[in-house]
Structure formats: C-alpha cells, structure tokens
Amino acid sequence: MSGVRVLDLSRLLPGPFCAMILADLGADVIKVESTLLGDPMRAVPPQIGTDSWYFLSINRNKKGIALDLKAEEAKEILRKLIKICDAFVENFRPGAMSRLGFGPEEVLRLNPKIVYASISGFGHSGPYMERPAYDMVAQGMSGIMSITGEEERPPVRVGTSIGDIIAGHQAAIGILAALLWRERSGQGQHVDCAMLDGLVYILENAVVRYTISAEVPHALGTAHPSITPFQAFRTKDGYIITPIGNDALWLKFCRALGLEELANDPKFKTNSKRTKHRGELAQLLERALMGKTYQEWSQIFDEWGLPYAPINSVDKMVADSQVNQREMIVEFEHPIAGEVKMVGCPIKLSQTPPQMRMPPPVLGQHTEEILKDLLGYSSEEVKELRRRKVIV
C-alpha cells in the first residue's frame, strides 16, 4: 500500500485502529490532531511522559501534524491535504465533521477521488444516529455480551474493546474496496461503518439460530453452542482447552483419556448428542482430566495428535515462541517513552510485507515536515503559523 496517502482525523480507538492497519500495510498515514492536547487518547492514564500506553499501542507507523482547526489558516492546510490524499478517516459523532466544514459532501467536493470513511457508534442513518456511543454501548446493544460469560452469572464484556476494533477492521476493508473500485471508476465515495452493525455481523450463527428456532442464545462459559466438547476443563493444575470438533476426534479423545466406555456410549456418539448432554458429559470429562497436570495431558494429547491449548495470560503469550517467530511482538525506540514493545501486524503479505517503520508520533512531530515537503510552505511561513498557535 505504499503510495496510498491517508488523512486520519480520528481519535480514541476505532479510527486510529483502522488507520494503523493501513499504516502497517505501508500506507502513508498523516494523523491530524488538535493543537491543545491532541488525540484525547494521549491522556488516558497511565502515561509515559506526555503519552499514554494506550495511545502508543495503536498509533505507530503514522506521521503526526497538529492543527488548530478553529483558525482559517489551519482549515486551509487541511483543504490542501485533502486534495493530495487518497483516503480520509474520521470517527466523530455524525454531523460533527459537517459542522466543522469537513463532512463527506464537503470533502468529496474538494477531492472527488477521495475515499471518506466514517466510523461511529450507530452509523450515519437511523433513529439512534446522533446518540452518544462508546464501545460498551455497542457491546451491550449488539447481543455479544448476552452470549459471553458464565451461565446464570452477571454479564461480562469481551475483554478487549471489540466494538471499536471490529468497526476499525471493517472500515479498513471498506476503504480498500473503495480504492480498488476507484481504480476503474476514478471516483471516491463515502464508507459508513458503525460499531453496532459491526458487532451484529460477527455474531456467527446466533441470529439464524434465533430466527429459525425462536430460542434465544445465551452465555455458555467456555462451551461452544453447537460443538461438544469444545471448551476448557480443569486439570490438576490449570485449565486445558479441548476443541474436539468432530466424531473421529471424539473417539481418539476418549481413548487418550482412558474413557473407552464413553466412546461406546450411544448418548455421546454424535456431536449433536454430545451437545444435548453437554452438562453431564462435562462432569465426566473433567473428573478424568483432573487426574493429571496440564503438562502430562499435553504430552498425551501430542502423542494422539489431538488439538489442545492452555489459557495463556498476557505474559505467557508475549513469551511464546510462535508469537515471537511470527513477529507479533515488535519493539520501537520512542523519543520519550524509550524502548516500547507492542504487537506486530498479523496480515503477512509475501511481496509487500507489513513493516514497522516509525514509533507513534509525539504531538506535532511531523508538522513542519508535512507543511514543507508535501505542501510547499516555507520555513518563514511555518514559523509564523507556529507563533500564532495555528500549528504545533
């Protein structure tokens, strides 16, 4: 994606995540921030120097410019940038960008070839359009929380801001699809992604299950609604996940556990029968699995060629050899924070591999470079704009 230039006016999580995906794949992303405090995510504690750990996690590979968009000269800079960019990302509440003069219509008028992506809680249409929304609003309303957690226990959230992050992925897909279409049509367009829509899309089969059967899906702990045993069990010293996805694996699994009698029990013969008798089966299996440690079971499962996994805490994952060999933990030298380890990019392209080119910018780090190199401002002009606090 080198040669694709993205203007990123977003802040907090979903837009910055979307722009990070594009940046990781080689796009030239220009992050536009306010001159006062910049992206509010910089201030979400804990911080190192002026920047939060949160901000550092999702803004690498971007260049940063800080503009006071209340000033006409700053708006002029933004208009000039719009004319030379291929995509535009924002995640304000619908209407806010238009009030600033940079809604989809205005921006597409300035540059009819630009792809303008909006990410919001509810999208740019519908009765809730202007309601305030955050990740947790989308998690709650989408139904994903109703199927996550233990049965008959209080609700839990998905432990990562999945509403923000899935919408960020979907907006990246929308931008790329629109850029591809632009290759043939020569036209830009508006990409409108909503966190609520995004989470509804990933409910897997829950909607069809409900609309066909009228049964309302509910939370099942670690269990899968239609595959059994596909869950976590206790061992002598920790949990083991046993994703037994078909009947052939089931027979092997019974033998590996020394439970030949279960293999022959008609009650558990097929996946649908096992799913029906899920509770009873779980007790029988856990009783057997409690007899050995995770380590002992892992050797037995390896011998039988059975799938299994531990439940890693984040420290274990960060130390994992596969994760590291896949370059999923990368390191940056940050001008203020020093050495920071963060996640790598998971989209591995053979000819245009993702690259970690730059640490997250400090506020206004590339303002001068962008004004001079891309827009042709002189040193004098930059100095004057800085003196008048139009830029940082």
Next chain:
Amino acid sequence: MSGVRVLDLSRLLPGPFCAMILADLGADVIKVESTLLGDPMRAVPPQIGTDSWYFLSINRNKKGIALDLKAEEAKEILRKLIKICDAFVENFRPGAMSRLGFGPEEVLRLNPKIVYASISGFGHSGPYMERPAYDMVAQGMSGIMSITGEEERPPVRVGTSIGDIIAGHQAAIGILAALLWRERSGQGQHVDCAMLDGLVYILENAVVRYTISAEVPHALGTAHPSITPFQAFRTKDGYIITPIGNDALWLKFCRALGLEELANDPKFKTNSKRTKHRGELAQLLERALMGKTYQEWSQIFDEWGLPYAPINSVDKMVADSQVNQREMIVEFEHPIAGEVKMVGCPIKLSQTPPQMRMPPPVLGQHTEEILKDLLGYSSEEVKELRRRKVIV
C-alpha cells in the same frame, strides 16, 4: 468489487467468513466444495434439510461448485478456474493444499497475478505451524480469554468464534491490499493470516500495559481496565451500561444519579483516581442505580445527554429499530430452508453499496452454470462428468 472473481476453497468458519465479506461487497465468489458432503459446516447441527443454520449464516452471495479433487478432470477444472480468478482463499492446515497440488507456489505459477490467501491457526511459519488449531485454541493461547470474564471466576470464551472471524476480516484486508498493489505491479502474492496472530493484534493496550509495567492484565467483568465507570450496573430490573468516558461526563453522571457528594469527592475526581478506587465506587453507584428501573434511568440519562445502553439478548437486538433501519437483518428465500433471516453487511459504501444477491448455495447448485458459462464445457461434457461423479 464487482468484476473481482474469488475462488474459495475454504470450509468451516474463517475462510468462508472472509469470502462472505468480499461477496457482500460485490465480488463474484465461487465456492468449491467436495462432492461427497461439501463444506463440513453443512453438517454441524441443527440442520434444515441438508444444510445447517451455521452454514446458512456465512455463505450467502456465493455460487457453489462441487468437485471431486481426487479426480484428474476435477483438478483440471480447478486449474482452469485459477487462471480466470483474481483471488484464492483456503483455510486448510499449512501443507495440505501443496499436497493436493494447489499450494501458494503452484497456484501462483498457474496464475502469477492471483492473490492467494491462507488462513490457519498458527500461520505458514513458526514452530507450531503444523499443529491442529481451532478457534478455541487461538482464543486460549492469545491471552484474550485471560482478560475476558469475571475476576476470580472460571474462564469464559468470547461468545462468538472471534479467532476465526478476526482472521477472516484480516485476510479480507490482506486480499484487498494485495489486489490494490497488483493494479500497479501486475503481480499476485501470498497472504498468510493466522488466528493466533489476529487475536494478539486486537488485545488493544494489554501488551504495552504488560511490557511497561510488568503487571499481568486480568479479567474485570464488565469493567474497562483504564476508564471508570465504564461498565454495567444492576438497576431495579436489569442491567444498565454507563460508559462514562471523561471527567466532564462524570460530573453530569453524579448529578443525574443524585450523588452530588461523589462529584466533589477528591477520591473520584479524575478518571485515574476512579479507576484506582474502582471497587468502592462500583458499590456506591450500584446502590443508587438499584433504586430505579432501567426504563426510569434511561429517561433520566436521555435528559442529561448521558450515554447508556441495555444489555440486549439476541431477540431484542433483532427487533431493534436502529439495527433494522441499517439493514443489518436481511431475509432470503432459500430453496430448501424457505425464508431465512440473517445478518446484513456492516460495510456501507455510498456508490457501491453491499447487496444481498443470492441465498447460500445448496451443494453443487452452480456447477453446471460455472462449467458452461465460465469455462465453455458442453452439456454433454457436464453430463459425462456428473455420471462419473467427478462433479455434483
């Protein structure tokens, strides 16, 4: 994406999800299945006729061809299709496609312009490359389960197969980025996405939090690790989510709850102080919120302009006016299942909007059409291939 032709050899969840995203955006997707039973997802109960609800959920907008790839004539058909397609999707264990003669090298040799996307549990490199993997393996190993659930309670999974689904999204991004690069270079490439990598990427700030502080993130129920109160509380008759994302909202929130004294309490003045005293604060807030019903609070929060949300079950979400007005619930007439409601596409493009064109195919539904219209086979040839069970 009309005019982009995708050959989809994947089955179960991650590859079919990836191909559905592309199909929803207008790509012509040809789903290649085995003649015997087709995509094993068709058989995961419960079923309607020959197809499962699960299969129906993730295969609309695709055409289906069924080939017995053990037969040389079927391989020849596949080779012909490879030569006229833009992208190729598979999610077998690394090495399996090469043994069949259709690994990335072979396919790129047949068509150097094709984008070949692989989705697997661990990716096409690293020490675990050939290990069996399922969604739950990636969920367990990535750390996402360790930060999802209640504190000090048994683990839970994310209630949807997020490992499969996130890798499906990332592969779609990889394919589109590669197609865009192909516009300039004329070259195809291999896109290698792993479920484990994909989930590590979406841990938000958990990795930086751990690598900087050495504190291991853990599950927090509905609470956010660094924003408070950003969680669900009980009311008199159900839960309410209160995503109070900044200090200004906090003051309004205290007043709306009639808890002026909290607004003035220095212990809770800033987000970081509230996060530090999260447990104590939650008790105080829940005591107040238990005094009224969800409905009563929603009116009060509306008056104050405060964000809030219910925790919807799937039936409530399916009936929601916003979800429906955004066309996130769509209906198909399926040849066997009859009328089926499922989720719509969340990536709303203004010029090339997503379209629901076709219900999920029954096994081999478009075999004849594809052989004749795309590859120029005669009716006689098709009949003969069918007689010899090379195709269904």
